[in-house]
Amino acid sequence: MSYPLLSGDQAVEHRPLAAPPPAPAPASGRLGGAGTRLLAGPPPEAGWERLADHMARLGALDVRRYDPADLRSMVSESGLLGRGGGQFPTAAKLGTVASRGDLGPVVVVNASEGEPASRKDSVLLEYRPHLVLDGAEVAARTVGATEVVVYAHRARRRAFGTVAEALDERRSGPYHFRLVDAPPRYVAGESSAIASFLSGTGALPRGGAPVAVYGARGRPTLVDNAETVAHLALIARFGPAWWRQAGDDRAPGPTLVTLAGEVASPGTVLELLRPVSVGGLLGATGSGAVTGPAPRAVLLGGYEGTWVDGPAAMAMPLARGAAALGGVRLGCGLVAVLAEGACGIATTARLARWLAGESAGQCGPCRIGLPAIADGLETLATGRSTKSDLRHLWRLTAQVRGRGACGHPSGVVGLVESALETFSVEVREHLRGAACLPATRGFPLPVVRRP
């Protein structure tokens, strides 16, 4: 599918005169696939889309011809929710920063993708960098910023290199872009940590005023995930009504997911156009097909996401809004499949140990509590826990939830509690002395750095 080209005059209208046809499309699509929005365009073999090709396909986007208030109402109508994990309404953030537009706001495209197994933001940067950069210009125009920071990890080399080349193609643009190498820590992708880093202090989360009010060097700062920003580019071009044809009412628009774990091709990034069950997702897409027997469980939303029992996940409608109905957030869009026979407790113990090491170490409950939680899970997984140890573990999680300057401790607690509930059968076996190792095959385990 290709987008209709808009002439310059039509672009001033900033409503598509001929809206792109609704996708008679599959529920999900991969890069270059029919019906896709973000991933539409040339297939992956063609490499990243250069500025000239991007403009030829989608039409030029001169954001200076848009009225900021119009842009804001378009985003508001779209109902776009942030795609980084928090699912915060983007229009609200834009409004807060725009209301302080006289204080020299900064726009940050958060492409750090600190989730080790997630690939969706990297895929966008590697193949459609100009869609992200267009969206950044839309955001900058909306809030009245002249400075845009692209915050990405140099370690994700192809993504970082591609966006650097793409920025070279835009030297003449109206906005001053900076590509900034994000420090290597899970919490370094949190919005207040980014603001601290750009202020010249370490990438440490802080409490207090939202970064939209008081951010980088004290300026109001819009921190939006790379996928969120790419959606802005489509909404500004083709209008919120077209954009809302994908997704569902609670969370409109298409959404990207990364498949990981016990699937045929881990690391595949797909664009969901409407709610689809995990079973449908894994079955319908060749590369997603479950390779072994039915999975034991699925981890949704990243390492600080939620474990869902395999059969329940197979039937659960997977969309930002629909999944949120069951209390499960799609978060960063990671769908990680744990094979039947693999131990979810031992696997979660490894995740918890890694996440404990990723703490910035500022807040006591996080610095002390997370390693204690990881200890408790490891003891349980190796069959050395008593019932009273398990009760102690639950007390620890309750004590850590909601504490600290950022969402990190709460995220770990959410993961651990969902593991204790989802893997209750395994927990009972461990209490009887069964010992397990983490799933080494078929699950994306982080490498724990020993201090």
Next chain:
Amino acid sequence: MATPPATTTSSWSLHLDGARCDGHGICAVCCPERIYLDAWGYAVTSPSPLHEGERSLARARRAVAACPAGALALVPSPRSRRGPALPGAVA
């Protein structure tokens, strides 16, 4: 997400900056009805508002003043939201 109102306020809530709290524990002695210490000695504050004229507010002010780490503050209530500055977004 709104900024705290600039007008004078008659109700307040305790705000704890978890990154600053070092677990001295003086606050929990000053204002035990609103602040307790967890198993490791770090402060936990109650989110409910404190009204002008209440004795608890006076005790909370003492707790704020006594904190050696400067981790406690009284902010106008109702707070727009508890917890991290912006929800989620650790990814």
